Amino acid sequence: MFKLIEDLLSEAEVAELNRIADDSQFVDGRVSNPHNKAKQNLQLHDGKVIETTARMIIEALMRSEEFRNFAFPRVIAPPIITAYRPGMKYGLHPDAAFMQLGNSLMRSDISCTVFLSDPDSYDGGELQISLGEQDVKIKLSAGSVVLYPSTTLHQVLEVTRGERRVGLSFIESRIVDPENRELLYELNEVAALEGLKMDWDNYVRLQRVQMALLRRWAIGS
Structure with missing residues (x-):
């Protein structure tokens, strides 16, 4: 399951x-992963x-309720601005399961792409996510974000x-299992949209289920 959030x-x-990016130096994106043959892009270095x-x-x-409700974030890796110019792409790949963050490792459950360019300002460059035998191409307006499981095969098509x-x-x-995370997200969405229309006693019972599942499935802070 992936999530699109417009105008984040x-x-x-x-x-x-x-x-800031215009005034800063970009370097070869492989500086952070020199053995990655699929990676052809630039990234900020300073x-x-x-x-x-x-x-x-x-x-x-973090100010986006949609993001918080979907991702249940425990740790967020510092986002890095990357650029793709004509001829650049990122071949098909899954994201690494663990990433170095300071002196510790973080597990990558959800990948996050925040679009910063007007989609009319460049051709190609779609984020293509493979879902079974189907491919979904995503190219959003500047300021929007897509969230998707880090286990999915995906690529950036050539610009x-x-x-x-x-x-x-x-x-x-905080919710490690992706299926549990999706179920809890859907349950919370239904409760938010329909809960106040329910008989109050039944709504309280629904809230108890929500909190019990969150306690059962969530890992600590």
């Missing part, structure tokens, strides 16, 4: 992130710049014109 970032935030842009994106993610710029992050969820 405001126009002003998108403009500021792009301004630590202070990455810290500033990552903080802006994480703040936007043929312009520049595709995105922020990439990974989330360790």
Whole structure:
């Protein structure tokens, strides 16, 4: 299951992130994974710049109720802004199961792409996610985000014109099992949409089930 969230970032935030990126140095994206033959892109390299842009994106993610309700975030890897220029792509791959974060490892449950370029400003560059025998192509407006399981096979198709710029992050969820996470998300959505129409005693019983499953399935902070 994947989730699209429109307008996660405001126009002003998108403009500021792009301004910072315009004034910063990009390096070969393989600097963070030199043995990855599928990776053909650029990424920001300056630590202070990455810290500033990552903080802006994480703040936007955490203020989004849709994001919090879908991801149940426990740890969010600092997002890194990457760029794809004509001829660049990222071949088919799953994301790594664990990632180094400071002196510890985080488990990557959910991959996160935040779009920073106007989709009309570049050709190609779609995020293509494989779902069984079908492929889904995603190219969202600037400021929007897509969340998808890190286990899925996905790729970025070749950019043929312009520049595709995105922020990439990974989330360790409090709900480890993806099926449990989806079930709890759906249950919470139904409760939010229909709960107040129910008899109050039945609504309280539903809330008890929600909280019991969250306690059963969630890992600690």
